[in-house]
Amino acid sequence: MQLSDFSIHARSRVLRNVQIYCFVMLETEDFIGVVTLLLSTLTLVLVGLLWLRNMRKQRETDKGYGAQETGLARLEELLREQERVFRREMADDQKAMEQRLGDIQKQLAEDAGKLRTDMVERFESLRKTISEGLADGRLAQQRSLNELNESLQKVLHEGITGVGKDVNAVLVRNTEELGKRVERLTESTDKRLQEISSQVDKRLSKGFEKTTETFALVLTHLNRIDEAQKKITELSSNVVSLQEVLADKRSRGAFGEVQLNALVRNLMPEESFALQYQLKNDKRVDCMLFLPEPTGNIAVDAKFPLESFRRMTDLQLADSDRDKASSQFRQDIRKHIGDIADKYIIPGETSDGAVMFIPAEAVFAEIHAHYPDLVEEAYRRRVWLVSPTTMMAILTTARAVLKDAATREQVHIIQQHLGALSKDFGRFQERMDRLSQHIRQAHDDVDQVNTSARKITSRFEKIEKVELDEGLEPTAIPEVKAKV
Template sequence: MAEIALIVSATSLAVLVWLALGFARLRSSLKDPVAAVAPLLEEKHRAMLTDLHIGLTQQGDRLGRHLTDSSERLSAKIDQRLDQIAGKVDERLDEGFKKTNETFVNVMQRLATIDEAQKKIETLTGSVMSLQELLGDKRSRGAFGEVQLEALVRNVLPPAAFELQYTLSNGMRVDCALRLPPPTGLVTVDSKFPLENYHRMFDREADQVERAFAQKQFKADIRKHVDDIARKYIIAGETSDGAVMFVPAEAVFAEIHAYHPEVVEYAIGRRVWIVSPTTLMAVLNTARAVLKDVETRRHIHIIQEELGKLGVDFQRFDERMKKLADHIRQAHQDAEDVQVSSRKISQRFQQIEAAEIEEKPPANVVRLEPDRK
């Protein structure tokens, strides 16, 4: 508004200056002749200036009102547009905040999952370190193998079929003795864990010579364990003619059977069978099946006696069933006879109601024949 008023004022001033200059030129050209009409011209001039001033004032008022109306309409449109923009901005902000909140919740859940996994990894790392420390000692490895052997045997066989830390007649104590029926008899199972040289065989920091030497020592360890088991735990007349060497690590067992068949053949020659946790489960399941078959054979006479009793009871049941069938058949026949009698009685009642009874003459009345002419 201030700029518009300034423009109008400048325009009015320019018109006044232009009129003043024109009047001056006209006055200088006329000089004395015009002096007589100077008051008239001056009056005309003042009237024109007054009219011009009034016209400019009215024009300025109209322009001011128009600009005010335009400014108000423009302000209203701007306010409306700003309200729309603000609404959309608020809506976008709400959506963005909602999505950000959902993303934050998902991130927190993922972080919680990662934190839980990290704790499990730390626990597992500690367990692995503890297991490495446990397996690093020879006596600890032996205890680990005995515990694993005990768990496998207890899960498969009944308590009467085995004994842990069994002492033989020669004073030797075996980890586990399986009591199987004749002719197998007592089967000894001992746990061995040849782990030191096995680790040296796969040590990346060792050279080829050291690995070859470790492999040689590994086979020597297996042979020594086989000899110890065959010498200590196979006793003629007391145990079976063979024993079981339990290796509690599947990797060690696989290494022996895959790359050292001569050691396996040597063990078989000494009547020692090398097993892992998996293969020992198969052996124990077979032993359980044998025990179950023996128990079944032992109680076969009881089973036969019970089957005989069951046969007698079934024969008695068959006879009683036949009698019951005869009674049911007779009852059915009697029911049919009663139904026939009932039907006849019903028909007779119907005839009586319909007065269809035939008249019969008394027995002492004699009918006379009509005379014939």
């Protein structure tokens, strides 16, 4: 009986709670929750029935529980009764819920209709407001575009005008500056050319003057040579007296040196010769001529042996004595040629030849006329036999060589200046080329600026011709249908 009372009390509590929950869920329109709660309750009841059936089977096995079995049977019957009652109540509740759901559905349909009507009215009002705003915005946008177009045209026109003025001013300024630079460069080039021309003229004039002087001196010396040739006869007639004067070796050497010194000083510049010049081998030469390469320095000896020549030409001696004197004369000259070649021909210091000065024209003529072997010996040993007349010609030629060397040096300087002038002209050509390139580049830039200006003007003209479409209407907003 206690179990039965407990089950009745539990059933009533469960049903009471279920009714409360169902009422709350219906009020909150949670239909799914109501159905879920009912199914949960039914499941709970079925579980209780199964539990009681199991308890009954267990108690049937126990013999000492007969009274309890009777109670369990009654409890089972009560549960079945409660199940039937619960099913009836659930059916009633289901009908009430269906009725309630129908009422709620009707109410929702009425509310949806009202909401749809309200939304349509609101959308229509919003469409009208948007259409009016779009029309006003289109007009304001048209006015703004017109104002912007006018201001932009004005600004661009002013900008193009200013750019054109600036470009023209820059071009004029660059042209003026370029003209000034070209004028300055031309003036400096003309001045430089005039200076170089004046220097060349001066040096050429000096060279011509020196050449004229040289030719005048040559003519003068040739006249002197002619006079000397006239005096040869007189000298030949005075050979005997000269031999007597030159009998002494010291007097003979002094006479040759004095005659050589007179010739050299009269015909050669001071810096082109040296008297009693000491060589590297500690030998002293009577005269050293300093000539330009490839000739080089030439040693001149004036100590000629005349004793044998005096005896050879002495008519008072017998023929045998004069023959002996002739042989001795040949030996003396050959020895003197060898001494000059050994002493005064020094590689690296002097020329490859030396000069043996014969102070008498008669002796020079005698050697070339009757002693050809001595002439060949001298030629082989690179010793040049000269007389006062031929020495004069040699010195004149040497002086001309010196002047020609000086002239060549001046020509070399002129060539250097001409080379520098050629380089200056080359730099001038390069600068003129760069200048012409800059001028062409400036002309191309001006053409490009003009092209850009024409393009900008064309684009502005196209912008001015643009017309906005007046027939455009704002698009209507489609109606929204509420779905139930």
